[in-house]
Amino acid sequence: MEPDSIAGVGYKVESSVSDVEQGSSSPPLKKAKAWYKQPFNPDWERNDDFRLWLRPDPADKYAAKCIVCSTRLANVNKSALVKHANSAKHVRNYETRKSTVHISDGK
Numbered sequence: 001m002e003p004d005s006i007a008g009v010g011y012k013v014e015s016s017v018s019d020v021e022q023g024s025s026s027p028p029l030k031k032a033k034a035w036y037k038q039p040f041n042p043d044w045e046r047n048d049d050f051r052l053w054l055r056p057d058p059a060d061k062y063a064a065k066c067i068v069c070s071t072r073l074a075n076v077n078k079s080a081l082v083k084h085a086n087s088a089k090h091v092r093n094y095e096t097r098k099s100t101v102h103i104s105d106g107k
């Protein structure tokens with residue numbers, strides 16, 4: 001009886017080579033920089049100060065849209081939204097829009 005140790009070794013070598021290939025095919029991890037950037041908060045759409053004009057940007061979860069100014073707000077955070085809401089441009093657009101069109105609540 002001859003042991004088939006040669007075939008056994010050959011199989012093991014092939015197996016370990018394919019393991020190495022799988023390991024090297026995974027993409028390198030990119031480390032995101034810690035930053036105060038925050039995604040759009042759904043609570044803002046229910047906030048009385050924001051809900052009539054603020055909409056999320058479907059293309060970018062870190063951005064929002066002002067529908068009365070037709071403006072895209074990049075890097076949304078609450079202080080930026082308050083600042084926009086109190087800006088002269090936004091107040092003027094909002095008053096103009098309110099007097100000409102009834103801003104619907106999405107119903």
Ligand SMILES: [Zn+2]
Nearest residue numbers: 066068069090
């Ligand atoms: Zn605005």
